[in-house]
Structures are given as C-alpha cells and as structure tokens.
Amino acid sequence: MIRLHDTATGTTVPLEPRDPGKVSMYVCGPTVYGPPHVGHGRMALVFDVVRRYLEWSGLEVFFVSNVTDIDDKIIEKANAEGRSTTAVAEQYEAEWFDAMEAIGVARPTHSPRATEWVDQMVDLIADLIERGHAYELSDGVYLEVSTIEGYGQLARQDVESLQAGARIEANAEKRSPVDFVLWKKSKEGEPSWPSPWGGGRPGWHTECVVMSLGLLGDDFDLHGGGIDLRFPHHENERAQAIGIGRPFARLWMHNGFVEVEGEKMSKSLGNFVNLPDLVANTDPRAYRMLVLRSHYRSPMEVTKDSIADARQAVARLDAFARRTADLPDVDPAPEVIEQFRALMDEDLNTAGALDVVFRAVRAAHQALDMDDDESAEPLSAAVRSMCGAVGLELSEEPDEVPEEIVAKAQAREDARAAKDFATADRLRDEIQAAGWVLDDGPSGTTVRRGN
RNA sequence: GGCGGCGUGGCCGAGUGGUUGAGGCAAGGGCCUGCAAAGCCCUGUACCCGGGUUCGAUUCCCGGCGCCGCCUCCA
Numbered sequence: 001m002i003r004l005h006d007t008a009t010g011t012t013v014p015l016e017p018r019d020p021g022k023v024s025m026y027v028c029g030p031t032v033y034g035p036p037h038v039g040h041g042r043m044a045l046v047f048d049v050v051r052r053y054l055e056w057s058g059l060e061v062f063f064v065s066n067v068t069d070i071d072d073k074i075i076e077k078a079n080a081e082g083r084s085t086t087a088v089a090e091q092y093e094a095e096w097f098d099a100m101e102a103i104g105v106a107r108p109t110h111s112p113r114a115t116e117w118v119d120q121m122v123d124l125i126a127d128l129i130e131r132g133h134a135y136e137l138s139d140g141v142y143l144e145v146s147t148i149e150g151y152g153q154l155a156r157q158d159v160e161s162l163q164a165g166a167r168i169e170a171n172a173e174k175r176s177p178v179d180f181v182l183w184k185k186s187k188e189g190e191p192s193w194p195s196p197w198g199g200g201r202p203g204w205h206t207e208c209v210v211m212s213l214g215l216l217g218d219d220f221d222l223h224g225g226g227i228d229l230r231f232p233h234h235e236n237e238r239a240q241a242i243g244i245g246r247p248f249a250r251l252w253m254h255n256g257f258v259e260v261e262g263e264k265m266s267k268s269l270g271n272f273v274n275l276p277d278l279v280a281n282t283d284p285r286a287y288r289m290l291v292l293r294s295h296y297r298s299p300m301e302v303t304k305d306s307i308a309d310a311r312q313a314v315a316r317l318d319a320f321a322r323r324t325a326d327l328p329d330v331d332p333a334p335e336v337i338e339q340f341r342a343l344m345d346e347d348l349n350t351a352g353a354l355d356v357v358f359r360a361v362r363a364a365h366q367a368l369d370m371d372d373d374e375s376a377e378p379l380s381a382a383v384r385s386m387c388g389a390v391g392l393e394l395s396e397e398p399d400e401v402p403e404e405i406v407a408k409a410q411a412r413e414d415a416r417a418a419k420d421f422a423t424a425d426r427l428r429d430e431i432q433a434a435g436w437v438l439d440d441g442p443s444g445t446t447v448r449r450g451n
Numbered sequence: 452g453g454c455g456g457c458g459u460g461g462c463c464g465a466g467u468g469g470u471u472g473a474g475g476c477a478a479g480g481g482c483c484u485g486c487a488a489a490g491c492c493c494u495g496u497a498c499c500c501g502g503g504u505u506c507g508a509u510u511c512c513c514g515g516c517g518c519c520g521c522c523u524c525c526a
Contacts, residue, residue, distance in 0.1 A: 010455090030526075043526040073524075155522070161453045162522060180523070226526030236523085255526075256456090259519080293464065293475070298457080299519070309463065309476045316475080319489055343465090351465050355474040362474095365490055369483095421485055428487075439488050448488095 002057060002345045004222075005297060007230055007252040008153055012347050017221050018250065022060045025051065026212040026249070028225035028233065029111065031068040031204075032092035033077045036099045036275040038287070038302050039258040043226050045291045046255040048105040049390050050224070053344055056389035064215045065108040066208060067093050070115050070201055075190060085191050089115075095276065102279040103287055104391055110215050114207040118193045120214060121206045124244060125182045126196060133243035134182055136197055137173045141183040144175055148239045154252060155231035162231075180236050182206055205236040212237075213246060223249030227297075230254050256299045273302060285392060286311035292350040292390055317387065320361045321394035322446075324380040327373065332382035336360045340386050350390060357386050399449045405436050409447050412438070 002015040017023050027047045030040055047065070054061050069089035078085040093113075100107075125141055128134035133147045145151050145159060152158050162178050181203040186192040192199035212220060225234065234252060241248035260273065278287060289310040294300045336356060343352040364379035387394055401409075412427035428438055437450045 028526080037526085039526045041526085046526095155454080157454055157522065178523080228521075228525055231521065232523040233525095257520075257526075289475090290463095295465085298464095301463080305476090306463065312477090313475050316489095323489080349465075351475095352473080353465095355465065358474055362491085366492095369491055416485080419485080425486065432487095437488060440484075440486095441489085 002054070003347055004251055004253060005347045007254050010156070013251065015221070015251065017059070018219050021058075022062065023054050023222065024062045024216040024220040025064070025222035025224065026208070026216055026220060027063070027065045027108075027223075028208055028229055029065040029067050029108075030092075030096050031071045031073060032089045032096060033071065033073040034092060035095050037258075038273045038275055038278055039226065040096075041099070041103055041275045041278070041287060042258050042291050042300060043255050044100055044105045045103060045288055045391075046296045047224050047253075049292065049296075049350065050222070050253070050348065051106065052391045053348065053389050056385075057341075057345075061109075062216065063108045064110045064112065064212060066211050067096070067111055067113045068204065068207065069093065069113045070191060071204055089113075099275045099279065103275070103284045104393060106391075112211045112215065114202065114211075117207055117210050117214065118202060120210040121202045122183075122193070122195045124206060124210050124240065125202075128182065128240065128243045131243060131245075135175065138185075140181045140185050140200065140203075141197055142174055142179045143182055143236070143239060143243065145178045145180070145239065146176060148242050150242070151235065151239055154235045154238060157231075180205065180232065182240075205233055206240060208233075209237050209240045209248075212249070213241065219247035220249060222251050222253055224253040224255070227254040227256055255296045256294075259299050259301050260303070278307070282307055283311055283314060285314045288390075288392060289314050292354055292392070295351060296348055314392075316358075317361065317383075317392065318395050320365070320380075320383065321396035322448075323368065324364065324376065324383075325396040327377050327380050330377045330381050332385045333360070333378035336379065336382040337385065340382075340389070344389070353386065353390070357383055360386075398446060401436065401447045405431055405434060405447060409438060409445065413445060 003012050004015050005012045015023070025047075027043075030036060047063075051061050051063050067089075070085060074085050074088050078088045081088070097107075125134060128143060129136070129141065132144075134141055134143050136142075152162060155162060159178060163176065182205070183195060183197055183200050184203060185198055185200040191201055193201060212223065223234065223237075230252070238248055278284075286307050287310070290302070290306055291300065293310065293313075340353050340356045343349040343356065360379045360383050364376045364383065367373070367375035367379065384394070408427050408431050412424045412431070415421070415423040415427065431438060431447070432450065435450050437448050439446045439448065
C-alpha cells in the first residue's frame with residue numbers, strides 16, 4: 001500500500017485512487033517567462049519520480065501539468081523586449097520542454113496551456129459570481145474569501161492571521177485584503193479576452209482549477225507543486241472549486257525548495273542556477289541522483305560539490321551496468337524488490353530506497369567476484385528494475401570514442417603486447433589527459449569517457 | 452507577531468527506544484592489476500545543548516540555542 005504525505009492534513013495517508021488501479025494527478029507547471037532553473041528541475045523530477053513509481057507499481061497514471069502562457073511577468077517581458085506575449089511564451093515553453101527532455105522527465109499525458117482554457121475560466125468566474133462568492137470591481141473580479149468554508153486549510157492558518165500578514169494592496173476597494181483576483185480587466189495594449197466584465201485576462205489561480213477539473217474530473221487523486229504554491233496558489237484553487245461545489249484534489253503533495261548556500265534560491269535573491277547551464281556542464285543524471293538522495297519534502301542544497309558527488313554515485317551504477325550488461329534477463333531478486341518497495345511506499349523514501357539499490361550492487365559485485373553468476377543475475381535485474389522505477393537510466397553501452405583515441409588505445413595495446421610498458425603508460429596518460437579512461441579487463445580493454 | 456520545518460561521522464544523507472547503529476562521496480590501509488581503472492576487503496569514539504519519562508534515548512516529552520521556510524513575485 002502506497003502512503004503519501006498530504007499537505008492539507010499534515011499526515012501521511014494511504015493513496016486510495018478514485019478509480020481503482022488508476023491515478024489522476026495534476027502538477028502546476030511553469031509560467032513561461034524565462035529559462036527554467038534548478039528549482040523547477042527538482043519539482044519536475046520529483047513528480048516524474050512519483051509518476052514513474054506509481055506506474056512501476058502497476059497503476060495507470062493520467063498526468064496533467066499545465067503551462068501558464070499568460071501572466072503579468074510574461075507581459076512585462078514582452079513589453080521590455082518589444083515583442084508579443086505569444087512569442088515570449090512560445091520561446092520559453094520550448095526551452096522548458098528541451099530542459100525537461102535533457103533531465104529525462106517524461107512528458108505529461110497532457111500539458112494544457114492557460115490561453116486555451118480562457119472560455120472555461122470565464123464560465124467558472126461567472127458561476128462564482130452567481131453563487132455569491134465573487135464580486136466585480138473597477139479593475140477586475142475578486143473572490144470573496146470569507147464566503148468560502150474552510151479557507152486556510154492548506155496554509156494551516158485561519159483567515160484572520162492571513163489577513164494580519166497580508167501585504168498592503170494596491171487595490172483598496174477589495175472587501176478584504178485576502179480576497180484575490182480572478183479576472184483582470186486589461187489596460188491599453190495588454191492581451192485581452194472577451195468576458196461579461198469586459199476585455200481582460202485570467203488571474204493566475206483559475207486556470208489550474210478549470211484544467212484539472214476539465215481534464216481529470218471531480219475528485220481527482222493528486223495535486224502537486226512546489227511548496228511555495230501551497231499558499232496562496234493552491235489555497236486559492238481550492239477555494240474556487242469549493243465555491244462552485246465541486247470536489248477537488250484528494251491529496252496535496254508539495255516538494256521542498258532548492259537552496260544555495262543554505263538559503264532559498266530565488267530570483268529576488270539573485271542566487272538561482274539555470275537548468276540548461278547545469279545540464280550543459282554535467283551528466284544530467286547527476287541531478288536526478290541528487291534529487292533522489294534527499295527526501296522530496298526536505299530542502300536540498302545544490303552546489304558544485306553536491307553535483308559532483310552525485311555524479312560519482314551515478315558512475316558507480318554505470319560501472320555496475322557495464323559489468324552486468326551480458327547477464328541473462330531473470331526475475332529480479334524478490335527480497336530486494338520488497339525492501340525497495342517498502343521504503344518507496346512510505347511517502348517515497350527515495351534516499352532509503354537508493355540504499356537498497358547500492359547494497360544490491362555490492363552484493364552482485366561480490367557474487368561476480370566469486371564467479372557466482374546465479375546469485376548475481378537476480379540482483380542485477382533488481383538493480384535495473386529499481387533504477388527504472390525512479391527514472392535513473394544506466395549506461396551500459398560503450399561510449400562513442402573518437403578515431404584519434406581509438407588509434408591511441410590500439411597503439412597502447414600493441415605496446416603492451418610487446419611488453420613496452422613505458423610506451424603503453426605514456427599513451428594511456430595521453431588518453432587520460434584527453435578525458436578518456438581505459439579499463440583493461442579479462443576480455444580486452446574498453447575505452448570510456450572520464451568523469 | 453502567527454504557522455511550519457530542520458539540527459546525525461570529513462561532506463551529503465536515511466533510520467531506529469536496546470547487544471553487530473544505512474548508503475553515497477571523500478580519506479587511509481590491503482587484495483586484484485605489468486602499472487592503472489573498475490571491483491572487493493578492512494579502518495574511522497555520528498546523532499545541537501539542558502532537563503524529564505524509561506531498566507535503557509540519537510530516537511518519546513518539556514525547555515533552550517542555532518538555521519530555514521510560509522503568511523498573496525516565486526517550483
């Protein structure tokens with residue numbers, strides 16, 4: 001039985017899907033106004049692991065993750081650069097999916113764009129007004145928080161304390177400082193969609209309500225995102241669903257932040273790391289490894305050292321994959337799989353689950369050292385299965401080696417055969433300096449990329 | 452001010468009321484190797500502080516200290 005931590009109740013509860021055997025999940029995706037950073041990367045990896053693990057566990061997963069392609073920040077960016085909001089959104093959406101592909105995040109089943117759901121948002125807002133949960137002001141339509149039963153559940157705060165903390169709003173007309181905007185009437189030159197309240201655009205919470213309910217239906221299973229979305233974004237989504245009387249997410253999952261030097265990484269602090277930069281400079285699997293090594297709800301430190309450390313851990317798995325590449329496929333060792341499953345089932349203890357992986361790796365190496373293939377085979381199969389469950393791809397294929405390096409490696413072979421070890425060592429040094437590693441094994445020498 | 456989280460060996464980071472207390476990385480020693488690499492073996496007085504509960508606490512409770520996050524920009 002899979003148990004997950006539910007932010008709404010602060011407890012870890014069994015995952016009991018609405019439709020047995022099927023899981024519907026919605027994860028808040030990016031607002032596409034800039035290149036993704038490592039925080040986005042962690043979020044995407046965490047939920048990619050959720051999805052893969054659920055699938056590995058035999059569940060069918062229907063995974064929706066949106067793209068917010070209309071927003072104040074996109075408008076600002078477009079104005080600053082003298083191009084259309086569409087051009088900005090398209091560029092960064094493409095960058096987003098490129099980066100996701102690079103880090104091995106599988107495409108969602110659906111990735112709807114906000115601009116394609118504006119009609120449904122207008123309907124939702126009209127419904128909220130009709131039911132007395134929303135009101136129109138000169139600059140837009142607002143949700144009246146005090147009319148929503150249980151508002152503050154995700155924030156774990158009562159409305160009064162939220163109010164106490166509310167920042168001073170530009171709009172003093174609002175009935176309460178905590179009321180939030182559903183529809184923004186557009187000013188001159190801003191993108192605009194028709195509505196009963198005049199031309200305008202949606203606020204940033206409504207899209208996720210209509211897209212999640214629209215694509216997954218009422219009472220869907222999981223709703224996820226970064227911990228910062230817990231409040232106000234998810235709270236405000238929930239408020240709208242409650243307002244129109246529709247059962248919303250059954251379980252809320254939030255991943256912890258990425259930190260840099262002990263502080264939250266954020267644009268305002270200027271300490272963010274772009275995901276494309278990270279991917280360009282290291283094996284992208286290292287980042288997944290790093291993400292897996294901490295619990296998804298804990299803060300995670302990203303530094304050069306932590307990445308390099310994770311890279312070495314991946315290298316250990318690769319070396320194992322190479323050594324076991326030719327073993328026959330057998331059923332994975334059941335006791336290993338069960339340990340792994342027990343850890344993962346309890347709110348995705350990926351760090352603990354990796355222990356199981358690495359212990360199986362060592363046990364298989366030990367067996368192979370004693371020529372006990374029979375013991376090694378199920379362990380190797382288990383390692384492959386577990387890595388697959390969390391999306392860690394192992395590279396057992398030889399690397400593409402440049403001609404020049406192949407030639408040097410051959411020359412070294414010749415020198416070794418002639419017992420000219422001085423020449424052999426000199427050639428290996430050259431090969432190493434070029435970033436390649438030679439492994440002399442019983443069945444010959446292999447060349448692979450260095451770390 | 453309100454709410455929440457965290458503090459484990461050189462680093463990262465799981466976990467547990469109790470003789471043998473993960474794992475990865477790094478370090479030292481050894482085996483293997485022509486030399487390496489990979490792998491294997493061995494080594495390293497870990498649980499912020501002070502009380503309490505207990506036969507026994509790193510693990511539970513209370514207090515303190517420190518760090519971090521949220522309270523409508525943010526994954």
